[in-house]
Amino acid sequence: MTAGQRAESVDPVLGRKPVHLLRHMMRRSRGTVVLALLLALASAAFALTVPYVVSSMVEAVGAGRTPVRQGAELALLVISGAVTSGWSAYLLGRVGEFGAADIRKMMVRRILAMRPADVRARGAGDLVARTTADAQQLRSVSDVAVTAMPVSAVMVSASLVLMGLLDWVLLLVVVATFAVAGLAIRVFLSGMRRSGRARQQAVGSLAERLTTVLAALPVIKAYRAEERVSEPIFEQVDAVARNAVACDRAQAFISPLAGVAQQIAIIGVLAIGGARVSSGRLSPAHYVAFLMYLFQIINPLMTVASGFGRIQLGLSSVGRILEVLRARAERPGPAAEPAVPAGAPALEFRAVSARYQDAEPVLRRMDLKVPARGVTALVGVSGAGKTTVLNLAERFLDPYAGTVSLHGTDVDRWPLAALRGRIAYVDQACTMLDATIRENAVLGCAAAPDDAAVFDALRRVGLADAIAALPQGLDTRLGGGGDLSGGQRQRLALVRALLSDADVLLLDEPSSQLDGLNEERLLSLLDEAARDRAVVVVAHRLSTIRDSAQIVYLEDGSALDAGTHSELLARCAGYRALVRSQSGGVLDQDRDAVVAASSAV
Ligand SMILES: Nc1ncnc2c1ncn2[C@@H]1O[C@H](COP(=O)(O)OP(=O)(O)OP(=O)(O)O)[C@@H](O)[C@H]1O
Numbered sequence: 001m002t003a004g005q006r007a008e009s010v011d012p013v014l015g016r017k018p019v020h021l022l023r024h025m026m027r028r029s030r031g032t033v034v035l036a037l038l039l040a041l042a043s044a045a046f047a048l049t050v051p052y053v054v055s056s057m058v059e060a061v062g063a064g065r066t067p068v069r070q071g072a073e074l075a076l077l078v079i080s081g082a083v084t085s086g087w088s089a090y091l092l093g094r095v096g097e098f099g100a101a102d103i104r105k106m107m108v109r110r111i112l113a114m115r116p117a118d119v120r121a122r123g124a125g126d127l128v129a130r131t132t133a134d135a136q137q138l139r140s141v142s143d144v145a146v147t148a149m150p151v152s153a154v155m156v157s158a159s160l161v162l163m164g165l166l167d168w169v170l171l172l173v174v175v176a177t178f179a180v181a182g183l184a185i186r187v188f189l190s191g192m193r194r195s196g197r198a199r200q201q202a203v204g205s206l207a208e209r210l211t212t213v214l215a216a217l218p219v220i221k222a223y224r225a226e227e228r229v230s231e232p233i234f235e236q237v238d239a240v241a242r243n244a245v246a247c248d249r250a251q252a253f254i255s256p257l258a259g260v261a262q263q264i265a266i267i268g269v270l271a272i273g274g275a276r277v278s279s280g281r282l283s284p285a286h287y288v289a290f291l292m293y294l295f296q297i298i299n300p301l302m303t304v305a306s307g308f309g310r311i312q313l314g315l316s317s318v319g320r321i322l323e324v325l326r327a328r329a330e331r332p333g334p335a336a337e338p339a340v341p342a343g344a345p346a347l348e349f350r351a352v353s354a355r356y357q358d359a360e361p362v363l364r365r366m367d368l369k370v371p372a373r374g375v376t377a378l379v380g381v382s383g384a385g386k387t388t389v390l391n392l393a394e395r396f397l398d399p400y401a402g403t404v405s406l407h408g409t410d411v412d413r414w415p416l417a418a419l420r421g422r423i424a425y426v427d428q429a430c431t432m433l434d435a436t437i438r439e440n441a442v443l444g445c446a447a448a449p450d451d452a453a454v455f456d457a458l459r460r461v462g463l464a465d466a467i468a469a470l471p472q473g474l475d476t477r478l479g480g481g482g483d484l485s486g487g488q489r490q491r492l493a494l495v496r497a498l499l500s501d502a503d504v505l506l507l508d509e510p511s512s513q514l515d516g517l518n519e520e521r522l523l524s525l526l527d528e529a530a531r532d533r534a535v536v537v538v539a540h541r542l543s544t545i546r547d548s549a550q551i552v553y554l555e556d557g558s559a560l561d562a563g564t565h566s567e568l569l570a571r572c573a574g575y576r577a578l579v580r581s582q583s584g585g586v587l588d589q590d591r592d593a594v595v596a597a598s599s600a601v
Contacts, residue, residue, distance in 0.1 A: 428509050441496055
């Protein structure tokens, strides 16, 4: 079974057709939708009755009576029509907004369920645009598609039947005029969906480019690259405008066309109807009623005509939303946690090969064993595959050959949440959530420790005084004005890992921003943590890794050798070169160790 086949499937309710998404959007408010539909139909029925009452009013006046009853009926009909139509529109607006909120939540859940590499490949900015702009577009057509169009279609059809009952000749004039206009409108509708989709895609690319640029803003400013990065953004701004204009051009002609048809129909009905009244083939009362129906169907006809256009635009967004909802999610894994056999290594790679997307392999048949206790260091030149090893352990990436095991069980056979609960990860960027220092520190704890415990951990990394000195202490929000320095973030990321319930710590370059004193603190903390946990450290600094229980030397995606510092110095040329490259004096300092190790070998 391939990774794609094993991926979590999308809710089958969504089906394959865009209309299923609209149905899904309304599913929690079916009762409200039915009520809104009934109210809209009632409003249409009131409107359809008005011309008959007016007609009988005309007859009453013609017969010399005062049309008091008809006047009262007319007032009641008009007021009832306004109330029912307003109420229906309000209910539908509510349903549309909450339905769009549901769709957005589904999209956010799916995006968070995707693998980081897939999110990166799709573009974070584009995903944001789909969740905001496309969902808004869908919301804006939901009421048109669900009630306004169907009710207007019913209203137009019923009016045409009633008009036919009044005078079929005049009906033919009206139908012929609107049929010709309808054919012309179809031409304009055909391009709308295409340009609508292109516009939404351009909005997505614009969001993507702007997000990337804003993330790199300090570097852009430092290199005075504002002009250069603006160009590609402006290209997308222009693409949005071009495609929006194409949509607007098509949409702009729909209402005027319907208006022209309306005027031709009115002129035709006035001329032919007038002649028919003079010849006695049509009564004045029926003539007035027919004209009222004709005026009355204009609005619903416009709604149907422009509704087709808006639905085309909505459909262009539906496709983009469905692409997100159908995106491959991470596999949740089995429900039950596997038993951990005594003596099993914390991590084991057996002949593991891996690649990103369809690129060249970055790990080639890698074998690696990380004992359940002690510090294991991964070293190697940049690009050797060290971070990829950590990604595989976390299941951010699947190997295409070989197996990765945690505590003796293939990571695929761990429930994903349990697997990640067993592992604490400090990424290279020491990423902090947009949350308080406290929330960031206790992120990996099932039961959050009290502030004293958090401060104790902060003290051990030498961060307690700095945090206590902040005006809001542990409540300081990261990402805002009162932010931390790079080295402070790195130590806070370490606190987060140390406080967590995990029994495997993966640390990617944890000392890269630390001064000598803090590096020493880090090493003693790692030693302490490694007494009852597995600690894997990726580091370039020799001082961080040289005392590790095991050092694994990686080269070109393979683990070439593993041993202590002195063992590797003695037998691994690549490791020796790495050490030499860091400091000319290091090998001299280690000469005794090399000699001792060589004689032991
Ligand atoms: N998300 C990614 N998509 C595509 N290729 C990637 C990705 N991440 C890493 N690579 C490639 O995989 C290879 C190994 O990268 P990795 O980050 O594992 O190396 P590393 O040894 O940790 O490097 P460094 O010491 O510079 O952090 C590199 O050639 C890199 O270009």
